[in-house]
Amino acid sequence: MGFEKIKGQEKNVKIIKEALLKGSMGHAVLLEGPTGSGKTTLGFLIAQALNCITGSGDPCDTCLSCKKIEKRVFPDLEFVEPKERWIKLEQIRGAKKNFLLYNQEGKYRIFFIKEAHCLTREAAASLLKIMEEPTEKMKFILTTPAPFRLPATILSRCSRVKTHRLSxxxxxxxxxxxxxxxxxxxxxxxxxxxxxxxxxxxxxxxDEAWEKRTGEVKEFGTSMVKGNISEAEIMEAAGKWAEREDVLNLLQWLMIFFRDGLLMKAGCRDELLVDHRHLSLWEKCPVVVSALEDCVNIIKDTIKTITTTNANIQLAVENMFLQIKGRLC
Ligand SMILES: [Zn+2]
Missing domain, CATH: 1.10.8 (Helicase, Ruva Protein; domain 3)
Structure with missing residues (x-):
């Protein structure tokens, strides 16, 4: 299989394979693109291709290195990912200790940092120290959906590859x-x-709970649209939503709920709607297009704030609900 596992990223794969074959791949690669677009898969394929005994620029999937990297038990691979939203100094220090040893069995030692934008300032500084003076045998693979949150000193040391959306x-x-x-x-x-x-x-x-979750969101959204929910109830709901692990998922469904309403009110065709179960509500409700457009943007901004900053989630959700209520009445 090798790089064929990655679908719709043919151009990137071609560039990466060429660099691997020519041996011109830099010390550090930053894979940037939306969450879920295949950055981690691509990163592991690069780690495999670098260490594959075939040296063909494509992982063979069958040699010991390929297999161990796939299972993440390769001794020359250090894999670091966020714990509780951050990659802390201790994590980088721990990984560096092993990484700075001699090669145990691979051609290259791989330092893999998933969600690199989650590095704390101290962790990034510690990482930078080894990135500044890499030996021939060291390769760094970083992934992130938010490259703008990485220090320029790290960005400048990486070859950047952008993964993109599929049709x-x-x-x-x-x-x-x-x-x-x-x-x-x-x-x-x-x-x-x-x-x-x-x-x-x-x-x-x-997501096995998607039916239940979308049902909840529809019920809440409907009360907001119909105006039969008090400010106290809204604040209570904000508190409950903010505590949930699936809070971003709830916000996304709420955005879809309003977006579907917006599309319907704007006279768009049914097939553009995501969830057809909302149709009857929007057919009957008198909300104007501009208000729905505002609601969608308010939710979009809130999701962005929560995912890209260290904002207090409860305050962000409360503020969002109140703004929506203000637009709908
Ligand atoms: Zn192999």
Whole structure:
């Protein structure tokens, strides 16, 4: 399989393979692109290709190095990812200790940092020290959906590869291949919602609670639209949502709820709507297009704030609900 595992990123794969074959791959590669677009998979394929005994520029999947890297038990691989939203100094220090040893069995030692934008300032400084003076045998692979949050000193040492979105057709094909028995309605919603990011579509397919969650969001959204929810109830709901692990998922569904309303009110065709179960509500409700547009933007901004800053989630959700209520009345 090798790089064929990655679908829809042919141009990137071609560039990476050429660099691997020519031996011109830099010490550090930054894979940047939306969450779920295949950065981690691509990163591990690069780690495999670098260490594969075939040296063909493509992982063979069968040699010991390829297999151990796939299982993440390769002794020359240090894999670091965020714990509780951050990659802390201790994590980088711990990984560096092993990484600075001689090669144990690979051609290259790989330092893999997933979600590199989560590095604390101290952790980034510690990482930078080894990135500044790499030996021939060291390779750094970093992934992030938010490169602008990485220090310029790290960015400047990386070759940057951007993963991108796939067409709805290709996303649909991948989802159907992976979940051949799934209900058509769920596949359609997953593909429409994924925005061409296969990982996002797969996450919806694997989300067993999605029906319950979307039901909850619809109930809450409907009360907001109908105006039969008090400010106290809104604050209480904000507190409950903010405490939940799936808070971002709830916000995304709420955004879809309003976006579907906006599309319907703006006279768009049914097939553009994500969730057709909302149709009857929007047909009857008198809310104007501009208010719905504002609601969508308010939720979008809140999601961005929560995912890209260290904001207090409860305050952000409370503020969002109150703004929405203000636009709807
Ligand atoms: Zn191999």
């Amino acid at each position: 709805p057709e290709l996303t649909g094909k991948l989802v159907k291949e992976r979940y051949p028995l799934a209900p058509v309605e769920k596949v359609e919603i997953a593909v429409r919602l994924s925005g061409g990011i296969p990982g996002a579509a797969f996450a919806i397919m694997e």
